[in-house]
Amino acid sequence: MADVKTFNLSCPVPRVADDRIVLAHGGGGRLTHQLIEKIFIPAFANDALEQRHDGAVIPVAGARLAFTTDSFVVRPLIFPGGNIGDLAVNGTVNDLAMCGARPFYLSAGFILEEGLEMETLRTVVTSMKDAAAKANVKLVTGDTKVVDKGKGDGIFINTSGIGVIEGFPGLAKEARPFDKLGAGSGAPPLPREEDRVVPHVSPILRDVGIGPWSVQPGDAVIVSGDLGRHGIAILSVREGLEFESPILSDCANVWPAVEALLHAGIDIHCLRDLTRGGLATTLNEIASDRNVCIKLEEALIPVNETVQGACEILGLDPLYVANEGRFAVFVPAAQVEAALSVLKKVEVSQGAARVGKVEETPGHTVVLQSRIGGNRVVDMLSGEQLPRIC
Amino acid sequence: MKFLSEYRDPKLAEQLAAAIRKKVTRPWTIMEICGGQTHTIVKSGLEDLLPREITLVHGPGCPVCVTPIELIDKAVAIAKRPDAIFCSFGDMLRVPGSSKSLFDAKAEGADVRIVYSPLDALKLAKSNPDKQVAFFAVGFETTAPANAMAAWQADREGVENFSLLVSHVLVPPAMEALLSSDNCVVKGFLAAGHVCTVMGFEEYFPIAEKYKVPIVVTGFEPLDLLEGIHMVVCQLEEARHEVENQYVRAVRREGNRPAQKTITEVFEISPRQWRGLGEIPASGFQLRGRFQKYDANRRFPYSGEPAQESPDCISGMILQGLKKPHECPAFAVKCTPENPLGAPMVSSEGACAAYYHYGRRQNVQPELSSPASR
Numbered sequence: 116m117a118d119v120k121t122f123n124l125s126c127p128v129p130r131v132a133d134d135r136i137v138l139a140h141g142g143g144g145r146l147t148h149q150l151i152e153k154i155f156i157p158a159f160a161n162d163a164l165e166q167r168h169d170g171a172v173i174p175v176a177g178a179r180l181a182f183t184t185d186s187f188v189v190r191p192l193i194f195p196g197g198n199i200g201d202l203a204v205n206g207t208v209n210d211l212a213m214c215g216a217r218p219f220y221l222s223a224g225f226i227l228e229e230g231l232e233m234e235t236l237r238t239v240v241t242s243m244k245d246a247a248a249k250a251n252v253k254l255v256t257g258d259t260k261v262v263d264k265g266k267g268d269g270i271f272i273n274t275s276g277i278g279v280i281e282g283f284p285g286l287a288k289e290a291r292p293f294d295k296l297g298a299g300s301g302a303p304p305l306p307r308e309e310d311r312v313v314p315h316v317s318p319i320l321r322d323v324g325i326g327p328w329s330v331q332p333g334d335a336v337i338v339s340g341d342l343g344r345h346g347i348a349i350l351s352v353r354e355g356l357e358f359e360s361p362i363l364s365d366c367a368n369v370w371p372a373v374e375a376l377l378h379a380g381i382d383i384h385c386l387r388d389l390t391r392g393g394l395a396t397t398l399n400e401i402a403s404d405r406n407v408c409i410k411l412e413e414a415l416i417p418v419n420e421t422v423q424g425a426c427e428i429l430g431l432d433p434l435y436v437a438n439e440g441r442f443a444v445f446v447p448a449a450q451v452e453a454a455l456s457v458l459k460k461v462e463v464s465q466g467a468a469r470v471g472k473v474e475e476t477p478g479h480t481v482v483l484q485s486r487i488g489g490n491r492v493v494d495m496l497s498g499e500q501l502p503r504i505c
Numbered sequence: 506m507k508f509l510s511e512y513r514d515p516k517l518a519e520q521l522a523a524a525i526r527k528k529v530t531r532p533w534t535i536m537e538i539c540g541g542q543t544h545t546i547v548k549s550g551l552e553d554l555l556p557r558e559i560t561l562v563h564g565p566g567c568p569v570c571v572t573p574i575e576l577i578d579k580a581v582a583i584a585k586r587p588d589a590i591f592c593s594f595g596d597m598l599r600v601p602g603s604s605k606s607l608f609d610a611k612a613e614g615a616d617v618r619i620v621y622s623p624l625d626a627l628k629l630a631k632s633n634p635d636k637q638v639a640f641f642a643v644g645f646e647t648t649a650p651a652n653a654m655a656a657w658q659a660d661r662e663g664v665e666n667f668s669l670l671v672s673h674v675l676v677p678p679a680m681e682a683l684l685s686s687d688n689c690v691v692k693g694f695l696a697a698g699h700v701c702t703v704m705g706f707e708e709y710f711p712i713a714e715k716y717k718v719p720i721v722v723t724g725f726e727p728l729d730l731l732e733g734i735h736m737v738v739c740q741l742e743e744a745r746h747e748v749e750n751q752y753v754r755a756v757r758r759e760g761n762r763p764a765q766k767t768i769t770e771v772f773e774i775s776p777r778q779w780r781g782l783g784e785i786p787a788s789g790f791q792l793r794g795r796f797q798k799y800d801a802n803r804r805f806p807y808s809g810e811p812a813q814e815s816p817d818c819i820s821g822m823i824l825q826g827l828k829k830p831h832e833c834p835a836f837a838v839k840c841t842p843e844n845p846l847g848a849p850m851v852s853s854e855g856a857c858a859a860y861y862h863y864g865r866r867q868n869v870q871p872e873l874s875s876p877a878s879r
Contacts, residue, residue, distance in 0.1 A: 135612045145843060354621060414515075427509065429621075430595075432548075486510075487518035487727045489550020494862045 143391025143437075144496030148400070167404070168326050169213040169388060172280065181216030183207060184275040192235060192269050195348045196363030199270055200242035202439060205368045206390070207276040208250045212370040213386040213442060215325040215377065216278030218250060223257040223274050228267035239270060250368040252276070281377075327404045329384040334445045334473040336409060337454060339372055340365065340466035341417040342394055346436035347425045354429070358421045367440030372464035376444065379457045385445040388438075392496050394470075395434040397443055398481045399495040406478035411471035411493065413485050434483075435496050448472065512726030513549070521731035522554040525738055533741050534560045534690050535734060536683075536826050538676060539645075539697035540567030540855065541725050547859040549727045559734065562690065562826030563856035565679050565782060566697050568644040568672075569596050570824060570848040570855045573778040574812040576643075576672045577602035583639050583670065583805050584615040590633060592626035593641040594648075595619045599842075600851045603812045623655035623669070630659070630667035639801045642669040647699045649673055649790060650764035653771035656792065656799045668801040671791055674777050676700050677708050678788035683825055684716040691826055693737035695723040695730065698752040703768075705760025709748045717746045724752040771796050780848060781821035820847035823856055830860040837861055 139146045156164065163171040170183030187203045204221065211218040223243065227236065247254055344365040351362060369388070376383055387397045394416075402409045418426075418433045426433050440463060446454045451469050458467035481493040537543060543563040546552060552561060565571050581602050584591035591607065598607040598617065611617040616636075620626050623640050630638035642652040652669060659667045676697055683689055696709060701722045709720045719740035723733030733751040740747060750756055768790070777789030792800045817835045822828040830836050830849070840846035842858055849855035 135609070137608055137612045139608075149843075423509065485549040485727075486513040487515050487549050487551065487554065489553040491548060491550045492862070 141391075142496060143396055147391075148495070166326060167400075169210040170216070170276075170278075172214055172216070179216075179280040181211050181214035181278040181280060182275070183210040183214070184273065185210060186271065186273040188268060188271050189349065190268055191349075191352050192239065194352050194364055195361055196344070197366040197439075198239055198242050199272055200239035201246035202364075202366050203272040203274045204243050204246035204250065204252070204254075205366055205439060207274040208246075208252060208368050208370060209388045209440075209442070211276050211278035212368075212373045213388050214278065214280065215373065215383065215386065216280045217374070218252045218276055218278040218370055220255045220277045221247065221252050221274050222276075223254050223272060225257070225259045226267055226271040226273075227259065227261045228269050229261060229264040231269050235269065239272075246368065250370060325383050325386055327385050327387075327401045330401055330405045330407065330445050330473060331384065332407060332473050332475040333448055334384055335448050335451045335469050336398070336411070336471040336473065337444045337446065337451065337458070337467055337469050338389070338394065338417065339369060339442050339444070339458060339464040340440070341419045341422070342389065342438060342441060343418060343422040343426065343433035343436035345439040346393070346431075347422045349437075350429065350431075351425065356425065356428075358425065360421055362419070362421055362425065365438055365440035367463045369440060369442050369463050372442075372458055372461045372467075375457050375461050376454060379453065381450055381454045381457065382447055383444060384447070386442055388442045390439060391437050393433070393435040393437055394443065395432070395481065395493045396496050398493070401445075402481050403479045403495075405473075408474045408477050408479075409471055409481045410474055411481065411483040413483055415468060415470045417466055417468050417470075434493060445473065509726075512724075512728045514728065517728055518554060518731055521728065521735055525559065525731070525735050526556045528735070528738050528742055529556050529558045530742060532558045532560065533692050533738060534562060534826070535693045535695065535737050536562045536564045536691040537695040537723070537730070537733075538564040538566040538680070539695075539700070539725075540570070541699070542695060542697070542723065542730060543567070543856055543859050545725055545727060545730060547862075551727055551730060554731070555734070559738070561734075562829075563823070563859070564683075564694075564826065565779065565824040566645060566676065566700075567849065567855050568648070568674070569600055569851055570820065571674055571679075571779045571781060572597070572600070572643050572672045572848070573780050574602055575778070575809075576670065577606070578604075578809050578812060579802070579805075579807045580607060580639075580641055580670055581605055581610045581615075582807055582809060583637075583801060584610045584617050585613075586637065586805070588635075588637050590616045590618060590629055590636050590638045591641070592618050592620045592623075592629065592638060594621075594643070596851065597641055597643060599845070600848050601845060603810070623652050624658070627655050627659055627664065627667055630664050631662075634666060637666050637668070637804075639668045639670055639805075642671045642673060645674055645676055645697065645700050646704045646768075647697075647702070649768045649772065650703060650761070653767045656771050656796045657767060659799060660796060668799050668804050669792065670801040671772075672777070673772065673790035674779060675774075675788050675790070677712060678785050679779065679782065680709075680712055681716075682782060682785050682788075684712070684718065686825070688827060689825075691718070693719040693741055694721070695733045695737065696720050696748075698722055698724045698729070698756060701750075701752065701756045701760065703761050703764050705758050706748055706750060706756065707758060713746050713748050719746050720748045722748070722750045722752050722756050724755065779824075781824040818847035820849050820857070823849055830857040833857070 140150050163173050170181045172179055172181050185206045187199050189199050192199045207221055208218045344362055348362045348364040389397055398409045422433060455467055458464040482490055483493045484490055577600055583589055584607060600606055607617050626638055626640040656669055706722050713720045719737050721733045721736045723729055736749050736751055772790035773793035774787050775789055775791040776784055776786045778784050819828055819833045823830055835846055840850050842850055842861060845851045849857040
């Protein structure tokens with residue numbers, strides 16, 4: 116036996132070179148974040164980009180426009196509950212909604228792979244037409260490219276969208292002062308200084324209250340419905356899993372829910388859709404931006420039984436699984452009941468639930484109280500969520 | 506939900522925690538063997554419920570963590586062959602070898618695929634007859650039956666373009682290695698429930714007797730773990746050292762005989778290198794007899810340099826329970842899940858990754874270099 120008694124141990128693993136794009140750079144977690152912070156923001160820095168929101172809010176001729184873009188590379192192209200077409204429309208519509216903007220116009224860029232069946236393209240385009248009609252948006256410009264067989268995955272779609280921020284009662288207000296940024300909480304500093312973002316509120320946003328910069332201690336966190344359906348629907352097809360009751364993607368336009376909140380005069384502090392990286396990643400971004408602690412209660416977080424079961428089998432955590440028709444909304448604690456009652460009346464958000472609250476310390480942290488009463492930190496996703504061995 | 510929420514009931518958890526608090530009179534260090542148990546403990550914040558007398562240390566039962574670096578290098582070398590499809594369970598992909606991980610190889614064009622079962626890899630071999638399909642057969646006794654079955658079926662169906670890169674390890678020899686070490690701090694064990702589902706628990710009786718240590722076969726849900734801890738604490742406080750079974754809904758004393766038969770038919774016991782523990786005799790499996798034609802080691806001779814050791818990572822101490830992850834100076838500073846220095850930072854079952862993700866880093870203690878308490 117080789118020195119098991121003396122245990123002269125070290126770990127034979129050197130640091131890995133970081134010189135290529137890996138899949139996790141597109142996973143929505145920390146590597147995506149690093150890519151944005153280290154490559155894109157330095158190159159393109161400007162006031163609108165500095166908002167670091169789902170879309171940019173820009174002033175044009177006295178109006179406040181929201182502008183956003185998103186690319187869709189989902190495999191399989193057609194999945195339970197939707198396809199890449201309605202995903203491409205709803206994804207961009209939802210990014211506009213997260214700015215508090217009514218969606219109006221979309222563009223669509225198609226990258227098609229040689230050999231794609233025309234019938235598949237027709238199915239996808241029909242879904243886009245239907246989704247656009249349902250969301251009351253027009254596809255007003257577009258582009259098509261075809262690449263060699265093997266250079267694409269059937270269809271890639273990029274959509275960009277323009278929306279308008281209207282004068283709802285909840286919107287015309289000052290950005291909230293919360294000058295605790297960087298204030299020490301007594302907790303040891305976290306080792307991710309280079310990742311941290313100090314939010315910069317651009318002057319053009321002074322009168323738009325919706326955004327991470329408005330989140331403050333005392334806010335309640337509401338999610339608009341149960342989590343993880345889209346990611347599990349996709350995985351179930353990829354892995355050939357079958358469930359007693361099939362899981363359909365939650366892919367949907369969430370603007371009706373946002374519009375209802377705005378109409379009701381709810382004081383919305385922040386909206387975020389829960390796409391790649393799921394609830395955990397979104398909340399980490401906000402906790403980090405605002406140097407606050409977001410406390411979740413596991414027992415309050417809505418997850419469908421079949422989704423939970425699939426996550427257990429696959430070794431995944433529903434907090435990190437992607438959604439395509441769910442968002443988180445931050446509101447003052449006093450307005451929780453009002454916001455929930457508004458949301459529950461809208462179809463797309465009838466499963467809304469309060470899941471946690473914002474506290475001052477420890478900063479830059481998301482904490483979850485488990486069902487059995489223990490606490491854990493919910494970190495940003497590192498790389499892709501990988502299935503465990505056993 | 507059936508078999509899920511029942512085992513996460515907050516009232517029952519509090520009752521068990523209260524029973525542990527009532528029973529305990531002095532400090533005890535208990536090791537959970539399996540990475541799946543570590544995962545549950547940290548994910549559910551279970552240690553918050555335990556009295557301060559109880560210290561849990563996280564054992565070597567994470568297949569990703571104990572697979573030697575040479576094997577990763579071999580896997581990468583096979584994956585990079587132009588005629589190869591390399592299949593693996595998901596969390597092996599991020600483990601860095603001497604210079605790269607399977608993920609890196611994939612980014613450079615290698616055909617690396619995540620599968621959920623070795624039989625899926627066999628299927629791939631059948632549908633890609635012009636390719637060499639290799640499967641990374643890692644794990645403890647739990648994954649051995651399925652891996653054995655893949656070789657057995659390949660043999661029966663005469664599939665020749667399929668092979669297994671085997672790195673199978675066994676729990677009882679690792680427990681003995683830990684217990685026979687001079688600096689062993691562990692006073693009681695939670696044995697790995699799923700390993701015992703396959704193997705039963707008869708082989709633990711001699712260990713409990715020889716080292717006077719309580720061993721409780723334990724499941725993976727929060728209530729399982731609390732009950733297992735309670736049973737170990739009762740034994741320790743009453744100066745007993747027995748083998749008990751908490752996980753009765755899944756584990757029988759004799760285990761799963763048909764699974765054991767398949768394992769024995771395909772594999773034979775062999776010495777194995779354990780990352781962090783060194784070579785332990787008779788601590789793993791290798792393909793036997795006529796199944797050796799499926800040994801990827803033989804089929805793809807490897808000529809790489811032996812792996813270089815780096816001094817920064819203390820994963821060996823961590824796998825033995827001598828140190829907690831946050832006691833490593835590199836923890837969360839030089840060593841993170843994106844840039845792991847050691848395998849325990851890679852798998853979600855690895856103690857370091859579990860600590861990193863689920864927040865034990867909040868409790869970083871000042872005396873980073875002090876020896877662990879006995």
